[in-house]
Amino acid sequence: AQSVTQPDIHITVSEGASLELRCNYSYGATPYLFWYVQSPGQGLQLLLKYFSGDTLVQGIKGFEAEFKRSQSSFNLRKPSVHWSDAAEYFCAVGEKTSYDKVIFGPGTSLSVIP
Amino acid sequence: DVKVTQSSRYLVKRTGEKVFLECVQDMDHENMFWYRQDPGLGLRLIYFSYDVKMKEKGDIPEGYSVSREKKERFSLILESASTNQTSMYLCASSSGTGGRGYTFGSGTRLTVV
16 A cells, blocks of 8 residues: 655754755555645645656755655755745655545644744 | 635534535546545545546545535535544645646635534
């Protein structure tokens, strides 16, 4: 069965510092992979996705993620964090079947110190 | 701007009431989903639909039902609301058979008293 783990429940970084959020997945084949961000009291917004091809994908708001098949990982990175990046971040894995079902990780809460 | 709209941001209902949560999308998406989000548990799939009048159970369907009479509208129904259904409910939609990502609504925070 598919699963997604995000080892860090909560991370605090200083504004301007670099950021890496970890994500590991379990899936029998190459999945679709996603990162979403959720601001307080809001729905989720798609940051980026891996579909196929280049393993380094660029997203919105200056985020990028790298798919590493050997490590079953899809870590999210940003070189310089802004205070507005404080939010909840969800990694997700999707099935290559009909219905477009997606499994979400438990989320990582990011705090940014000014 | 494409949108998924959930009819209420906040709802307070009494135990035993029948509750309807409405979700409308304007993107002509085939797939629609209902999740509930609880602290420490992440997002859990309640039901989804891949076509009009079609529905599939997700991971936690007990106590819920859904209706999709039109492509753009997907309703979640709590047949008899209970306090353990107090939660944030998120609706999402997507097109095709995968890989494009979901568009989410802003959520409905339901409190059952």
